[in-house]
Amino acid sequence: MSFNPLEQRGIPLDRQVRNWRELNVEPIDPDRCDPYTRCRVITMNGIEVEAILFSHQLARHTADPEIKRQLARVRYIEAQQQKVVNWLLPGVSSVLETTIAYEQVAVDLTAWVARMEPDPYLQQAYQFGVLEDFDHLYRYANLYEMIEHRKAESIVDNLTEVMPGRPTRFHHRDAYDNVRDPYDRHAVNPLSKLHALTIMSAEQQTMNFYMNTGPTYMEPIARQLYQEIGLIEEEHVTHYESLVDPGETWWEQLVNHEYNECYLYYSFMEQESDPKVKAIWELHLNMELEHLRVACDLMRRHDGREPQEVLAPELPNVLTFEPNKQYLRELLATQMDLTTLGAGYVREAHERFEKMQEQIHGGEAPPSDRVMAGHDEMFGREYRVQSEGEHPDPAMREK
Amino acid sequence: MSDIHTPQAGDDRAPDVDVVALLMRQHGDIRNLFDEVEQSSGEERRDAFRRLVRLLAVHETAEEEVVHPFARRALPGGEGVVKDRLAEEKEAKESLAALDGTDTDDPQFLPRLRELRTAVQEHARAEERYEFSHIRRHADVTTLASMARAVKAAEAVAPTHPHPGVESAAANLALGPVAALMDRTKDVVRKAMGKG
Numbered sequence: 001m002s003f004n005p006l007e008q009r010g011i012p013l014d015r016q017v018r019n020w021r022e023l024n025v026e027p028i029d030p031d032r033c034d035p036y037t038r039c040r041v042i043t044m045n046g047i048e049v050e051a052i053l054f055s056h057q058l059a060r061h062t063a064d065p066e067i068k069r070q071l072a073r074v075r076y077i078e079a080q081q082q083k084v085v086n087w088l089l090p091g092v093s094s095v096l097e098t099t100i101a102y103e104q105v106a107v108d109l110t111a112w113v114a115r116m117e118p119d120p121y122l123q124q125a126y127q128f129g130v131l132e133d134f135d136h137l138y139r140y141a142n143l144y145e146m147i148e149h150r151k152a153e154s155i156v157d158n159l160t161e162v163m164p165g166r167p168t169r170f171h172h173r174d175a176y177d178n179v180r181d182p183y184d185r186h187a188v189n190p191l192s193k194l195h196a197l198t199i200m201s202a203e204q205q206t207m208n209f210y211m212n213t214g215p216t217y218m219e220p221i222a223r224q225l226y227q228e229i230g231l232i233e234e235e236h237v238t239h240y241e242s243l244v245d246p247g248e249t250w251w252e253q254l255v256n257h258e259y260n261e262c263y264l265y266y267s268f269m270e271q272e273s274d275p276k277v278k279a280i281w282e283l284h285l286n287m288e289l290e291h292l293r294v295a296c297d298l299m300r301r302h303d304g305r306e307p308q309e310v311l312a313p314e315l316p317n318v319l320t321f322e323p324n325k326q327y328l329r330e331l332l333a334t335q336m337d338l339t340t341l342g343a344g345y346v347r348e349a350h351e352r353f354e355k356m357q358e359q360i361h362g363g364e365a366p367p368s369d370r371v372m373a374g375h376d377e378m379f380g381r382e383y384r385v386q387s388e389g390e391h392p393d394p395a396m397r398e399k
Numbered sequence: 400m401s402d403i404h405t406p407q408a409g410d411d412r413a414p415d416v417d418v419v420a421l422l423m424r425q426h427g428d429i430r431n432l433f434d435e436v437e438q439s440s441g442e443e444r445r446d447a448f449r450r451l452v453r454l455l456a457v458h459e460t461a462e463e464e465v466v467h468p469f470a471r472r473a474l475p476g477g478e479g480v481v482k483d484r485l486a487e488e489k490e491a492k493e494s495l496a497a498l499d500g501t502d503t504d505d506p507q508f509l510p511r512l513r514e515l516r517t518a519v520q521e522h523a524r525a526e527e528r529y530e531f532s533h534i535r536r537h538a539d540v541t542t543l544a545s546m547a548r549a550v551k552a553a554e555a556v557a558p559t560h561p562h563p564g565v566e567s568a569a570a571n572l573a574l575g576p577v578a579a580l581m582d583r584t585k586d587v588v589r590k591a592m593g594k595g
Contacts, residue, residue, distance in 0.1 A: 031430075031516070031520075091524070092520050092521055092524045094524070094527075145405060147420070147423060147424070148423060148424065148426070148427040149405050149407075149408065149411075149423075149424040149425075149426075149427030149428050149431065150405070150427040150430060150431065151403065151405060151431075154430075154434065218419075218532070218535055219420070377412060378411045378412050378413050379405075379406070379411055379412070380412070381403070383403060384403075
């Protein structure tokens with residue numbers, strides 16, 4: 001691939017502000033869109049939300065008012081980008097439908113990143129996490145059929161299977177065991193930095209979404225399930241953010257953020273099936289190229305270093321939304337019973353894990369189990385989509 | 400699509416003590432029938448479309464007779480909320496009328512069906528957000544349950560899904576008698592609500 005964002009010219013910043021008419025995008029069709037178009041929308045919303053929040057944190061650690069103003073200018077454009085991207089989601093979708101789409105993102109984005117990740121320790125972190133998102137998809141899918149009498153396959157469209165992953169009740173670990181070791185910024189493959197930032201941003205937005213929309217439900221089981229899975233998203237953000245080398249300077253992190261946005265908009269532009277959405281990815285790429293140039297200037301000025309020292313010489317292979325069914329089945333067959341211990345992984349329940357399990361469950365079934373019991377009461381079966389055959393783990397087959 | 404079948408509201412084992420939960424599941428049933436119509440052809444599509452029209456007729460009539468009157472009476476600003484819903488229902492009925500008389504194999508059928516689907520779906524979500532949420536806030540459990548019984552009584556007027564043995568009779572119920580069906584539904588609902 002020959003696309004190098006450092007050598008491209010973007011749209012000048014003072015021509016990036018959009019008016020109301022340009023911000024008023026037409027949403028995608030919930031019943032007929034490509035599910036992976038919706039996944040790309042949700043991913044880029046997570047990326048833009050992270051860009052905004054990161055820029056705010058940076059501004060709060062910046063004394064120079066001129067730099068604060070420079071950050072504010074770019075951040076306002078990013079806020080417009082976030083509005084355009086997330087407003088592609090249709091108003092007729094229920095929170096639960098958007099939730100199922102969020103979990104499809106978590107499954108197929110994390111699985112793809114795990115497949116492509118060159119560093120084995122980082123790869124293990126993604127493999128570990130994806131089996132939990134996979135189980136969340138299954139729990140929400142069952143809740144969805146209970147409340148709306150609809151099947152999750154009308155959203156995920158058989159691109160992603162729906163069946164148990166690592167059971168949600170086991171995701172509640174002592175917070176001590178949620179912190180991983182970071183990669184070494186000098187030694188790591190530049191692609192690994194992009195992966196970590198992407199997955200961290202996606203999980204962070206999922207955490208934000210559940211913590212705010214969960215209480216809009218009136219059904220007790222829905223409220224409780226969002227509370228439970230919302231807490232696991234907090235664990236996931238802790239898990240993924242700890243992979244990033246904290247020794248990166250603020251300016252280096254800013255450059256990485258902007259570079260990653262270029263990478264993702266470029267990737268999605270290359271594969272987008274909806275022409276109107278593709279035009280947005282292309283426009284945003286051309287905006288990001290300028291944001292990257294601004295960030296690179298800031299890094300040169302404040303760190304006295306060239307951004308090329310920390311970035312890849314060219315964009316890596318495009319990040320792709322595609323089915324990962326066989327890969328997930330391999331993980332289901334081999335990694336279901338893992339938990340974390342310190343910065344690593346073990347197969348046995350250890351003392352700290354057991355204690356946390358006792359504390360949080362308080363001797364009762366968690367919402368993620370009760371939703372299945374409630375579903376069984378209503379339908380006398382589970383909801384699953386096992387397009388590739390029986391569950392690879394015999395213990396997880398439907399009784 | 401998998402071969403898992405989601406039973407219609409009333410045929411699952413939900414206790415149906417909450418009219419809002421029941422109607423929300425019916426909204427899903429209606430969407431499932433739209434899928435069935437879109438994905439089938441020939442006689443199968445004709446049959447699925449008949450069932451869709453019947454379910455729409457019964458569902459909307461039950462809402463007009465049971466839910467909207469309560470909302471009008473009991474919700475602050477209920478009059479306005481119901482007025483907006485009725486305007487949406489009118490739009491949906493107009494889309495339905497445009498479909499009426501179109502053969503299900505006609506090339507115009509699917510584009511018109513999609514218009515109807517959009518109108519119905521927007522109406523259903525608006526009900527859930529602007530009407531049902533307030534009903535749950537203002538109705539006590541007894542009222543929620545008695546309204547649920549009335550909606551279920553309406554469903555019994557015209558089976559909207561295949562029942563063994565009544566298939567051929569149901570199949571005769573084409574688009575023509577929809578107005579009559581709505582009238583019969585009204586009578587049954589009023590009886591169930593004790594206003595017969």
